[in-house]
Amino acid sequence: xxxxxxxxxxxxxxxxxxxxxxxxxxxxxxxxxxxxxxxxxxxxxxxxxxxxxxxxxxxxxxxxxxxxxxxxxxxxxxxxxxxxxxxxxxxxxxxxxxxxxxxxxxxxxxxxxxxxxxxxxxxxxxxxxxxxxxxxxxxxx
Numbered sequence: 001x002x003x004x005x006x007x008x009x010x011x012x013x014x015x016x017x018x019x020x021x022x023x024x025x026x027x028x029x030x031x032x033x034x035x036x037x038x039x040x041x042x043x044x045x046x047x048x049x050x051x052x053x054x055x056x057x058x059x060x061x062x063x064x065x066x067x068x069x070x071x072x073x074x075x076x077x078x079x080x081x082x083x084x085x086x087x088x089x090x091x092x093x094x095x096x097x098x099x100x101x102x103x104x105x106x107x108x109x110x111x112x113x114x115x116x117x118x119x120x121x122x123x124x125x126x127x128x129x130x131x132x133x134x135x136x137x138x139x140x141x
Contacts, residue, residue, distance in 0.1 A: 034127060035096045039086040042119040051084060054113045061104040068095020 043051050055074050062072045071089040090096040099105060 035090045035093055036125040036127065037086070037088040037090075037096070038123045038125060039088065040119075040121045040123075041084045041086075041113075041117055043082055043084065043116050044118065045082050047116040048082065048084070051113060051116050054108050055084060055086070058104065058108045058113075061102070061108070062099060065102070065104075066095065066099055068092065068098060 041051065052074070059072050059074060062069050068091040069088070070091060071087060073087040075085040075087060077083060077085065088096075088099075090099065
């Protein structure tokens with residue numbers, strides 16, 4: 001139960017801190033085509049530095065090459081020093097598929113990072129629309 005509460009709190013915290021572009025598509029909030037992933041990697045403490053370096057490279061490649069990626073955040077926790085969390089937000093399923101099929105994903109995540117992972121878990125999330133908050137999000141003039 002405590003683990004579930006921690007995950008939910010971390011997801012909410014990550015969403016609040018994420019540098020979501022001001023032009024966050026309203027369409028994403030109004031349909032379930034957008035995809036949000038919360039990924040948890042567990043590693044040996046000795047492998048954390050290497051894994052972080054790989055994920056930082058993945059973050060750069062993703063944000064530079066994928067227009068459909070809205071956010072790709074790497075998160076750490078004092079309570080879980082041997083875990084790395086990712087918050088990924090994509091405009092739609094196609095953008096996420098493009099990400100996982102990219103050559104840099106296959107090289108960095110599938111080939112290099114995977115050998116350091118003790119455990120990984122991915123939770124796929126979708127935004128909930130509250131019509132009463134319409135206009136709450138910043139819209140460009």
